[in-house]
Amino acid sequence: DGGITQSPKYLFRKEGQNVTLSCEQNLNHDAMYWYRQDPGQGLRLIYYSQIVNDFQKGDIAEGYSVSREKKESFPLTVTSAQKNPTAFYLCASIGSGTPNTEAFFGQGTRLTVV
Amino acid sequence: EDQVTQSPEALRLQEGESSSLNCSYTVSGLRGLFWYRQDPGKGPEFLFTLYSAGEEKEKERLKATLTKKESFLHITAPKPEDSATYLCAVFQYNFNKFYFGSGTKLNVKP
Numbered sequence: 001d002g003g004i005t006q007s008p009k010y011l012f013r014k015e016g017q018n019v020t021l022s023c024e025q026n027l028n029h030d031a032m033y034w035y036r037q038d039p040g041q042g043l044r045l046i047y048y049s050q051i052v053n054d055f056q057k058g059d060i061a062e063g064y065s066v067s068r069e070k071k072e073s074f075p076l077t078v079t080s081a082q083k084n085p086t087a088f089y090l091c092a093s094i095g096s097g098t099p100n101t102e103a104f105f106g107q108g109t110r111l112t113v114v
Numbered sequence: 115e116d117q118v119t120q121s122p123e124a125l126r127l128q129e130g131e132s133s134s135l136n137c138s139y140t141v142s143g144l145r146g147l148f149w150y151r152q153d154p155g156k157g158p159e160f161l162f163t164l165y166s167a168g169e170e171k172e173k174e175r176l177k178a179t180l181t182k183k184e185s186f187l188h189i190t191a192p193k194p195e196d197s198a199t200y201l202c203a204v205f206q207y208n209f210n211k212f213y214f215g216s217g218t219k220l221n222v223k224p
Contacts, residue, residue, distance in 0.1 A: 006157075031210055042201070042216035050210050090157055094205065094212065101146045101165075101205060103212065105157035 003027040006091050006106035012114045013078065013085060021076045021109045023091035027102075031094040032074035036060060036087045037108075043090060049074055078111060086113050116141040118204050120215035127222050130191045135218045137202030138184040147185050149178050150201040152217070158201055161187075192222045 004025045013019045023032065031050050035043040045058030049068040063082025068074050074093075078085045088110050094103040118139045127133055139147070146165050150158035162171045164180035171178050175196065177188040187200055202215040 033212055035214070043203075043214040045212070048210070048212070088155075092212070094210075096145070096210075101163055102160070103146075103148055103163075103203070103205065104160055105150075107157045108155070110155070 004091060004093055004104055004106040006109050008109060009107065011109055011111045013111060014114060016080045018077055018079050019111065021078070021089055021111070023074045023076065023106060024072055025093040026072065027093055027095055027104065029093035029095040030071070031096070032068070033092040034066065034074070034076045035090045035092065037090060038087050046076065085111055087111060116206070116213060118202060118213045118215040120202050120218050122218060123216070124219045125221070127192055127220070129193055129222055129224050132188070132190045132192070134189070135187040135200055136184060137215055139204045141204040141206050141213055143207035144204060145207045146205045147180055148203040148205065149187055150203065152199045152201055194222045194224050196220065197222045
């Protein structure tokens with residue numbers, strides 16, 4: 001898993017409820033990313049953060065929120081405004097050292113609305 | 115528009131039948147092109163990073179190459195355990211965006 005831990009592995013959400021997905025890395029990477037993956041589809045970018053206390057919206061940010069208070073942590077909140085939250089959520093971190101850029105993923109959180 | 119396109123969407127091979135997967139990109143300011151393997155229900159597993167045209171990297175039966183507009187993942191004499199979805203991603207300078215293709219689902223039959 002390259003030093004990135006996502007939890008929980010499975011999460012169930014009731015209608016109208018906010019839930020928070022955890023992503024922690026011990027790779028000393030500056031940049032962290034959240035993606036959503038639907039069955040048979042590629043990864044779509046939700047939010048990303050290049051440094052602590054700063055983050056940018058990706059292509060499908062509506063209904064999601066994030067924070068980046070620590071370099072190691074980038075939690076994602078799926079709010080009640082997200083109408084179709086059932087999906088597989090993946091967190092990644094990127095270290096842009098010289099000469100190599102490395103990018104690793106966590107093992108994912110599968111969120112289901114019940 | 116910045117875009118990463120993978121082809122084919124799905125590929126069926128017989129064990130031992132070599133082939134190639136394609137990843138073409140129109141992302142400006144390429145900082146690195148990444149290949150990943152993803153098994154069902156799991157996070158993508160890092161395979162390679164390529165940085166400049168002409169670069170090649172190998173790992174077991176896999177070999178990745180890069181040109182100015184596309185990358186190929188060559189699979190030599192594949193085995194059933196190579197069955198997975200292979201993802202390509204481009205990391206961009208300036209905005210540090212990380213763009214993914216939709217993947218190629220490889221099925222290797224014994």
